[in-house]
Every structure is written in C-alpha cells, then in structure tokens.
Amino acid sequence: xxxxxxxxxxxxxxxxxLPWREPGFSAWGTLVSEFMLxxxxxxxxxxxxxxxxxxxxxxxxxAADPASEAVRAWHSLGYPRRALWLHRAATTITxxxxxxxxxxxxxxxxxxxxxxxxxxxxxxFAYGERHPVVDTNTRRVIARAxxxxxxxxxxxxxxxxxxxxxxxxxxxxxxxxFNAGIMELGAIVCTARSPRCGDCPLAEIxxxxxxxxxxxxxxxxxxxxxYEGSDRQVRGLILAAAREATGPVTDxxxxxxxxxxxxxxxxxxxxxxxxLLVVSTEPTPGYILNHE
Numbered sequence: 698x699x700x701x702x703x704x705x706x707x708x709x710x711x712x713x714x715l716p717w718r719e720p721g722f723s724a725w726g727t728l729v730s731e732f733m734l735x736x737x738x739x740x741x742x743x744x745x746x747x748x749x750x751x752x753x754x755x756x757x758x759x760a761a762d763p764a765s766e767a768v769r770a771w772h773s774l775g776y777p778r779r780a781l782w783l784h785r786a787a788t789t790i791t792x793x794x795x796x797x798x799x800x801x802x803x804x805x806x807x808x809x810x811x812x813x814x815x816x817x818x819x820x821x822f823a824y825g826e827r828h829p830v831v832d833t834n835t836r837r838v839i840a841r842a843x844x845x846x847x848x849x850x851x852x853x854x855x856x857x858x859x860x861x862x863x864x865x866x867x868x869x870x871x872x873x874x875f876n877a878g879i880m881e882l883g884a885i886v887c888t889a890r891s892p893r894c895g896d897c898p899l900a901e902i903x904x905x906x907x908x909x910x911x912x913x914x915x916x917x918x919x920x921x922x923x924y925e926g927s928d929r930q931v932r933g934l935i936l937a938a939a940r941e942a943t944g945p946v947t948d949x950x951x952x953x954x955x956x957x958x959x960x961x962x963x964x965x966x967x968x969x970x971x972x973l974l975v976v977s978t979e980p981t982p983g984y985i986l987n988h989e
Contacts, residue, residue: 699866700842700843700864700899700902701864701865701866701871701875702866703898703899703902704875704878704879704882704898704899705871705874705875705878706898707878707882707898708874708877708878708881708882709874711881711885712877712878712881713739713881713885715739715743716730716743716746716747717730717746717822718877722823723750723754723798723823724797724798724800724819724823724824725750725754725755725756725790725798726746726750727798727818727819727822727823728783728786728798728811728815728819728823729746729749729750729783730742730746731814731815731818731819732779732782732783732810732815733745733746733749733774733779735776735779735815736775736776737774737775741773741774742774745770745771745772745774748770749770752770753787755796756786756787756788756790756791756796756798757787757791757796759783759784759787760784760787760788760790760791760792762784763988763989764780764781764784764785764986764987764988764989765985765986765987765988765989767780767781767783767784768780768781768936768940768973768986768987769940769986772940777932777936777973778810778971778972778973779810781971781972781973781987781989782809782810783810784989785808785809785810785989786808786809786810786811789807789808789809790808798819798823800819800820800823800824800826801820802816802817802820802826802828805819805820813854814830814831814832817829817830817831818830821872821873821876822873822876822877825869825870825873826869826873827865827869827872827873828876829858829861829862829865829876830861830876830880831857831858831860831861832880832883833849833883834879834880834881834882834883834884834887835857835861835876835879835880835883836849836852836857836883837849837883837887837889838879838882838883838887838899839857839860839861839864839879840905841887841892841903841904841905841906842887842899842902842903842904842905843860843864843904844904844905845904845905845907845908845911846905846911846913846915847905847910847911847912847913848889848913848915848917848918849918850913850915850916850917850918851916851917851918851919852918861876861879864879882897882898882899887899894906928960928963928964928967931954931955931960931961931963931964932964932967932968934954934955935951935954935955935961935964935965935968935974935984936968936973936974938950938951938954939974939984939985939986940986942985944980944981944983944985945977945979945980945981945982945983945984945985946983946984946985947981947982947983948982948983950983951965951984965984968984969984972987972989973986973987974986974987975987975988
C-alpha cells in the first residue's frame with residue numbers, strides 16, 4: 698500500500714469535523730478560513746469564522762463595508778493586517794471576478810494577502826484542483842516518514858512542493874484528500890513535540906521510527922520572539938484602543954498603554970505604515986482605524 702493510501706484511509710476515519718470540510722462550504726468561506734488559520738489555533742478560528750460569514754457571506758458583502766469594520770471584527774485573531782488584506786482581496790474579487798473567488802492559482806496569487814500556500818489551498822480544497830499544498834504539518838510528516846528526520850528544518854518552497862508532488866496520487870479527488878489528510882496527520886498525530894506513533898498509519902513504513910528516532914542535527918527554523926513585551930503586544934494594545942473608541946484615539950490616551958515611549962512610538966508608526974491606522978484631525982487630533 699502506498700503512503701498516500703495509508704493516509705487517505707486513516708483520514709476517512711479520523712478527520713476532525715471542521716466547518717470548512719462540510720459539503721457545500723463556499724470558496725469564499727475557504728479563503729476566509731485560510732486567512733484566519735495562519736498561525737492561529739483552530740479553536741480560536743471556528744467561532745470567529747462563523748461570525749464573519751454570518752455578517753459577510755460573500756466577498757461583495759465585505760467589500761461594501763469600510764475596511765475598518767473588518768479590522769474591528771478581527772478582534773484577537775492576531776496579525777490584524779490580514780483583515781485589511783482580506784478586505785482588499787474581497788474588493789478585487791467583487792470588482793474583477795464578478796464576486797466569485799477565482800479557482801486558478803495565478804488569479805488567487807494576484808489577490809492582496811494571498812501567498813502560495815493560501816492560493817493552492819483554496820484551489821484544492823474549494824475547487825478540487827490538483828496541486829500540492831504544503832504547510833508545517835505536511836513538511837514534518839514527510840521529513841519523518843520519508844527522509845527519516847525528526848524535524849523538517851527551514852522551509853524550502855520548491856523542494857517542499859516537489860517532495861509533496863512525488864507522493865501525491867494521480868487521481869484528482871484522491872490527491873485533494875491526501876493534501877488534507879497528511880496535514881491532519883501532522884496536526885493531531887505526528888506532532889512536533891509528542892508524536893503518537895502508536896496511532897500513526899505510517900508507523901510501519903516511517904523512516905524516522907525505523908531508524909530509532911535519530912536526533913535531528915540539521916538547520917533549525919527561526920524561533921519567533923515571545924509575544925510578551927514585543928512590538929506585537931504594543932501594537933495590539935494600541936489597535937484594541939482604536940477598535941473600542943468612538944472617535945480618534947489621542948496621544949494622551951495611547952501614552953498610558955505602554956511605558957516605553959520609544960517602543961510605543963515605533964509600534965504606533967508601524968500601525969500607520971501598515972495602513973491599519975490613519976491620522977485624523979476631526980473632531981480632535983488622533984488615530985482612527987483605516988476606512989479605505
């Protein structure tokens with residue numbers, strides 16, 4: 698039995714019942730979910746996704762509202778620029794694609810905020826196209842099961858896509874299932890810190906397990922800095938104040954949010970540079986969410 702067959706059979710019995718896997722889930726919903734899932738836990742995304750799609754069930758609905766509403770609705774999902782980018786993508790879809798999320802990878806890549814992974818994920822999971830889709834979980838399973846390495850190391854886009862392509866079945870539906878299945882396997886069984894090898898459908902053929910779990914000595918991925926005390930935390934505090942305000946947030950209101958004036962000013966400047974906040978003079982000088 699090929700690796701993909703083992704994964705697909707396992708997935709058929711063990712896939713989590715996630716909303717974006719429900720029959721008839723829209724391509725727009727898939728695109729929104731992929732924006733939200735970037736470095737954000739599934740449990741936090743599910744309720745926010747439901748709220749978002751109830752309010753904005755199509756790209757046209759979102760495009761009709763100011764971008765500031767998208768940023769406000771993003772709440773605690775993290776990386777609020779994604780909300781701004783998603784609004785811009787919705788506007789492009791509405792104006793250039795008749796309100797329908799495109800299915801071609803090239804057209805998806807032309808949307809603001811859509812990278813190679815998201816474009817392929819939408820094409821495969823929303824439209825059933827045959828492309829390799831590679832995320833962190835996929836890379837880990839391939840590194841262990843195929844290469845016998847405990848970690849995947851830093852991403853290498855071309856090599857990662859090639860490795861996945863070599864494992865994919867030729868049949869389109871089976872390939873889409875395999876993309877989802879290997880991701881799911883890495884997310885809930887072949888995890889980074891506590892892999893459950895006894896529950897893994899690849900245990901018998903896993904090169905890493907077969908070599909008695911050798912220590913990984915290759916290059917490491919860059920470790921993200923802690924959130925506490927970071928510019929990201931300061932940005933979040935300022936943006937939260939802007940979301941809750943009924944008018945411009947003044948310098949006098951921003952100053953108490955963080956004691957380090959240099960870091961606070963840097964975070965504020967970056968929010969303006971990213972287009973999340975704009976300078977306002979009415980009714981008082983301050984900063985407001987970007988309405989675009």
